Amino acid sequence: MNIALIAHDKKKKDIIQFAKSYHTILSKHQLFATGTTGKQISESSGLSITRYQSGPLGGDQQIGAKIAAEEMDMVIFFRDPLTAQPHEPDISALLRLCDVHQIPVATNLAGADIMIKALDHEDFEWRTIIEENRKQE
Template sequence: MQDADSPKPMLALVAHDARKDAMVDFARRNATKLADYRLVATGTTGGRIKEACPQLDVTPLKSGPLGGDQQIGALIAEGALNGLFFFVDPLTPMPHDVDVKALMRLALVYDIPMALNQATAEILLRSARLSGLATSSQTPEISKLRQ
């Protein structure tokens, strides 16, 4: 699950506009735990987390609607991502809804731990599975794709 060049597992942080404050707050409160990971995030979310938590290793990608969701999806397909924290706003229609669904579909297909809200993110951050310490329940075919 990890990039051979880095001993740290990788997490993706994504948040819809109405949930960005919650994601930044989550990152602040959990900065010590998140420091154990390389973080990638969609554009604005990544920039806000970097500003709030300069000690974290955050790589901002493109904005979600401009390709950031697909960039994270590619990391999932390449086997580089250990988890996805995607704080979704269920009350606002998204013009790039197809991208969001594609990203969530890839997380499901590749059996990547995924938190869609803050409560689940807190639980996953404490999980041995997320840090790559526990065995995955993936199908053999998907495991082969990761090698």
């Protein structure tokens, strides 16, 4: 699976710890991240990550393009809900694309923990269900 890892500045330590904790699971997948987040995760965990621009410089939009092209399967985005973000429209657009294209997205540790454990147990069947619904329409 293609998994995007994104974190606001005040959440970078959390996503690094998350990546280290779930190294074994994440290492089985293709990982993508915005600039600084990807660099810090890679340096701290040794995981191989394709990096895009930082979020404010277009990284969120680059990941959004992968979602729109149906080339992204999951997004883990540790957001900081208490700090205003100058690129909030880009963040909203990214989350909207996840909804439009039925991409699972977690915006906090609790949701990410559930998603990654389901991934480890191969409990994700949403693409099959969506395809079956399209055939019935």
